[in-house]
Amino acid sequence: MSRDFLRPPGAVPEEDFIGRCIRCGKCALACPYRAIRVAGLLDGLTLMGTPIIRARLSPCYLCLKCVPVCPSGALDGRVKKREQVRMGTARIKKKDCLTWQGTFCRSCYDHCPLFNEAITMDSELRPVVNEKKCVGCGICEHVCPAESVAINVIPGGAG
Amino acid sequence: MRITTIRRTVQFLSLGAMVAVPLLNHRGIAAVSGSFYSLNIGPVLFTDPLIAIQSLLATLRFEAVLLASALIPAGIALVLGRVFCSWVCPQNTLSELFDTLSNRLGLAHFFTLGSTPLIRYAVLAAILAATLLFGFPLASLLSAPGIISVQTARLIYEGTVGLELTLIGIIILTELFLVRRVWCNHLCPVGSMLGLFKCKKTMKVVLSEAENRLCIHCRECAKACQLGLNPIAGQLAPQCHNCGACIDACRKMTGERKPLFFRF
Structure with a gap:
């Protein structure tokens, strides 16, 4: 299932989420960054009222205040540490990335909350995503200065 | 004091809370948080029984906390009747307001529906059946109080509202021009579900049969009822949501005789 938004941290897989979330x-009320938005009818009838995060606008800072307030189990209360979160996985488009194209930039590397773990630098100081560690918070996508944002979180996974 | 005076105060406070909760939450004061779907007051969780049952049907999973949190609202309905509807629900407040307005303007309605309880149970059953069939929380999209509270929060947080509010607009227009108070009276699944929690001891409006408290048949009670019910004909349940307007009207005419009153 492809979608262009993230679910809050701790979200169960998308096909379960639609049924479990009671809207x-x-x-959204618990999110201090107003990163969690309420989807409207224009986002689709089945999505209406569910929480969505558009990382480019406002990413998740992994404070995890939203997880314990969910009464329905749509956000899994067992997710308590940021390392457990799996909102998606960041992917670098090398042809758009400043560093991979020869200009020096380390915005994504510097801002990654799992510093030097989810995004590392290779021997030529180019950013590389470690898919095992990346939690999909979208901060890298938010801070990427490249004209056509070169790092995107592919939504998916559970947690 | 008139029951309606107290009720208006409660209605006003619940509208105020709907605005205050998101404002306070955003300042980090989250002792009370949530919406009319599900609300936290301190550590205590309250969930609309309709939403809890819907979750059970849509996911076929037994979420113990969610189901348990519906017990307090269900218990309140069991003791006091559907007071949530008449004293708290923002849709009822809106509908009452527009009904008063349309009466002042002398708007006529095209249809009337009798006071049969069949429609409301058929609508509720259809919504729950569809929820089970599609595994989709349909009732959430049809909960008028839920929609109004979440969209108020959304307006405060995001500066926009969603097209969910279309439902509220349709309800108001329908009630203004087609059928008077049809949503609360016949269609609302939230109210129908709350109405299922009742017993012999549930609070209700009754007409005294004592000789010194006889009814004077002025019909003011029936005129005062926005839902078109007639307390002296005894045809109240399950539509009556204990708003007390009939009792106020009765007191005005009969003074201390009080033929009409709330009884457990």
């Missing part, structure tokens, strides 16, 4: 909006 109560508590996670």
Whole structure:
């Protein structure tokens, strides 16, 4: 299932999420960064009222305040540490990335909350995503200065 | 004091809370948080029984906390009747307001529906059946109080509202021009579900049969009822949501005789 937004941290897989989320909006109220938005009818009838994060606008800072307030189990309360989160996985488009194209930039590397773990530098100081560690918070996507943002979080996974 | 005076205060406070909760939450004060779908007051969780049952049907998973949190609202309905509807629900407040307005303007309605309870149970059953069939939380999209509270929060947080509010607009227009108070009276699944929690001891409006408290048949009670119910004909349940307007009207005419009153 392809979608262009992320679910809040701790979200169960998308096909379960649609059924489990009761659209109560508590996670959006709990988000201190207003990163969690409430989807409208224009996002699709089945998505209406569910929480979405558009990382490019406002990413998740992994404070995890939304997870314990979910009453329905749509956000899994067992997710307590940022390392457990799996909102998606960042992917670098090398042809758009400044560093991979020869200009020096380390915005994504510097801003990654799992510093030097989820995004590392290779021997030529180019950023590389470590898919095992990346939690998909989207901060890299938010800070990427490249004209056509060169790092995107592919939504998916559970947690 | 008139019951309606107290009720208006509660209605006003619940509208105020709907605005205050998101404002306070955003300042980090989250002792009370949520919406009319599901609400936290301190550590206590309250969930709309309709939403809890819907979750059970849509996911076929037994979420113990969610189901348990519906017990307090269900218990309140069991003791006091559907007071959530008449004293708290923002849709009822809106509908009451527009009904008063349309009466002042002398708007006529095209249809009337009798006071049969069949429609409301058929609508509720259809919504729950569809929820089970499609595994989709349909009732959430049809909960008027839920929609109004979440969209109020959304307006405060995001500066926009969603097209979910279309439902509220349709309800108001329908009630203004087609059928008077049809949503609360016949269609609302939230109210129908709450109405299922009742017993012999549930609070209700009754007409006294004591000789010194006889009804004077002025019909003011029936005129005061926005839902078109007639307390002296005894045809109240399950539509009556204990708003007390009939009792106020009765007191005005009969003073201390009080033929009409709430009883457990």
